[in-house]
Every structure is written in C-alpha cells, then in structure tokens.
Amino acid sequence: MAGQRENFGSRFVVIMALAGSAIGLGNIWRFPYMVGKHGGGAFILVYVLCCLLISLPVFFAEGILGKSTRLNPLGAMKQVAPKWRWAGYMGILAAFVITSYYSVVGGWSFDYLVRSVFGGFSGLSFEASAGIFRQMSSSAWECLLCFFIFLSLTATIVALGVQKGIGNFSKVMMPLLFVMMVAIAVRSLSLPGSRDGLDYLFKPDFSKLDLPGIAAALGQSFFSLSLGVGCIITYSSYMKESEKILPTSLWAAFFDTVFAMLAGLAIMPAVFSVEGLEPGAGPSLVYETLPVIFSRMGPVIPIVFFLAVLIAALTSSISMYEVVVAWLVDEKKFSRRKAVVAVFAGALVLGSLCALLPKVFSACDFATSNIFMTLGAFVFSVVVGWKMPKTVAAETFGSRIYPFVHFLIKWVAPVAIAVIAVTNLL
Ligand code: TRP
Secondary structure, eight states: OGGGOOOOSSHHHHHHHHHHHHSSHIIIIIHHHHHHHTTTHHHHHHHHHHIIIIIHHHHHHHHHHHHHHOSOHHHHHHHHOGGGHHHHHHHHHHHHHHHHHHHHHHHHHHHHHHHHHTTTTTTOOHHHHHHHHHHHHHOHHHHHHHHHHHHHHHHHHHHTOIIIIIIHHHHHHHHHHHHHHHHHHHHHHTSTTHHHHHHHHHSOOGGGOOHHHHHHHHHHHHHHTTOSSSHHHHHHTTSOTTOOHHHHHHHHHHHHHHHHHHHHHHHHHHHHTSTTOOOOOHHHIIIIIHHHHHHHTOSHHHHHHHHHHHHHHHHHHHHHHHHHHHHHHHHSOOOHHHHHHHHHHHHHHHHHHHHHOHHHHHHHHHIIIIIIHHHHHHHHHHIIIIISOHHHHHHHHTSTTHHHHHHIIIIIHHHHHHHHHHHHHO
16 A cells, blocks of 8 residues: 555655745744844744754654654554544644645735836835735735635646655755845845844844743744644655655754744845834735835845745645645545645635635634644654654664654653643633
C-alpha cells in the first residue's frame, strides 16, 4: 500500500518544500511587527527559545508521525492512536479553513503585484494608498477575482503532484525568494534613518516582555512553522525511507527564522526612514504603508516585494491544500485530480465568504490560530511521546540524540503548551 506513495526526489527538495510551507505571510507581516511590539531583542530571544524547546520538538513529532506511517494526518492518528483520531480530523479541517482565508490574502498580493507592475504606487501619498487598499478590499469582484486566481495557482501546483508540482515549485522558488528579500533588505538598510528600524527590531527591552508576549511568541512560532494541522505530517509522509528527520527539520526551521529576520530588515528600516511613521500591523503595514515607502525607493522594489509576498504565500498555501488532498486520496480513495477539484470547490465557497464578510474572515483566523493549532500541536506531541512505542519513534527519527528529543516531545512541549495556553486564557 505504501509502496506507490509519491516522494520528494532529494534532501534539497524536502528542505525547500518544508521551508516553503513554513515561510509565508506569517514571516512577512506578523513577525517584524510582533518583535517591535513585544520588546525587540527580548522577544527574539524568547521566540528562539520557544522554537528550540517547544516548536521544534512538535515539528519532529509531526515528522515522525508522517514518516513512520506514510499517511495523511487522519490515517497517521488512526494507526498510532485511534482514540485520538479526532485530532486528525481537526487538523484537516483547520488546514482547509486556513487554505480558504489565506488564499484571500494571497489574492491581495497578486492584485498588488499587478498594480506595482503598472506603476500604480509611484508618487502616492499615505492617504491615497490607504484609499487604494480600502477600495480594493471592499470591491467584491476584484477580491473574488484575485482570490480565484490565487486559489487556481495553488490548485494547479498541487494537481501536478508531490515531486513534479510541489517539489519542483519549491526547489526553484525558495532560493529566488531569498535572493529577492536580501536585495530589498540591503536597499532598505542603506536608507538614512535605518538605525531606528534596527533599534525597533533588535534592541532588547525586557520590560515589554510580559506573559501575553511569551504566548504570542509561542503562537507565532507554531504558525510560522506550520504546526498543529498536519502540514508537516503530510510532507514528511513523502520523505524517502532513507531521508533523515533531524537535518531536514533543522534546516527548514533555520531558514524560517532567518527569513523572518530578513523580512524585518527589509521592512522596518524602510518604515523608520520616514519621519514620524509608526509601523502598523498586518494588512495595513503590508498593503498601505509599504507600497508608498517602497515605491519611493524606485519602481522595481515594489514589484520585487509583492512578487516575494506572492511566492511566499503560494508555497505555504500548497502545503495546506495538500493536507486535505492527501486525506481524500488515502482515506477516501479519490484520484489526485478529483481530490484537487473537490478541495477547490469547497475552498471557493468558504474563501468567497471570507473575502466578502470580514467577520467570517476573522472568525476563521481566530479559531484556527488560537484553538485548533494549539490543540493539534499538543496532541501530536502527546501521541508521539506517550502512545507510539519509543523504539519505533527512535528508529524513524534515526539519530543518536533521540532520547533527548523524546524527553522534549514527551514532557517539555506538552507541559509548556498547556501551561502557556491556560495561563493566557485566564
Ligand atoms: N507557516 C505559514 C506562514 O508563516 C503559514 C502556514 C502554512 C500555516 N501551513 C500552515 C499556518 C499550517 C498554520 C498551520 O505564513
């Protein structure tokens, strides 16, 4: 049964696909802002600690689940811990929901790429730029059209298959993405006043680091590493038998963090080079402030930037789409093509609702990133730590340091997730 499963051709492709899933809108519009808000270098320190002690172990646990069972998240749970199979369903549902609303935002980046190609931002004031964003996000047909295009691109890549579609796309686009971000960061750092941006990002201010800040660091690292919904389970199920979990996961997580910092270096110095400007968050930062600042740096910079945002979003959305497709193929015996069409139809409905109704959009975002992902990450680490025979986990992991990793998966990650989630709710 497992014999015919498609796989990623080489280690490089595995790493690029995993990094492609991880690197996305989360790195570009959430990380730089959160760092500034929660105490600069102090937040980065906590973020890196969260990654090493909690998120990476969860990443390993998902890797072990996927590689040992060679199945989608539900199939993996059914095989390893049938009583916990609801977490598999929850992951697939969450992946579907995230695909839908994420594609709406991905559509905006497509819209903005087209606008910047036609020079739509040159000489723009901040007010005019905010106006463009308002007009775009309230123009139903424009949002729906761009959402449709983005979702179609995602579906096409997934339809081409694991290696031919996802693998090849990631292998080519991820290095390109890095080059583009480095170029913008270099340009941005050369602006006068860029020092303030660096201070905002890196100067540690431990007084701003409170419990919500720590919870935010953990949540951000989960979102950024694509944890809790089974993306990593699914991609790891396409690893070759001989592939190793430790190096592939470490490289992917390393690139994810490096890219988040790079995005910060591209964005914040540019923002602070304009006197009196405060970095906003999320949509307003990326779609209102940045077009103005970047187009002042020359006509090419906005094009490069929005192309980078689009590529980053695409390599992430394919990883969520693939979770649902893998489930339909493994469990419901769909052909890949039929599965892609079914997910497309569903995401078209939910995504259109998200595009048209801001309330649906934020409800989807809230439920997935605050509840489903945390719960999923908790269950995946508990299942590997407590339900899977340790010898099987160790053998799948394939490294001598497994006993130490096992301790992190079994105790540190679940306890820390539970403590942080509960204290944050109180
Ligand atoms: N990690 C991606 C980002 O930073 C988004 C993403 C992809 C994701 N797959 C996911 C988030 C699974 C949560 C769960 O933008």
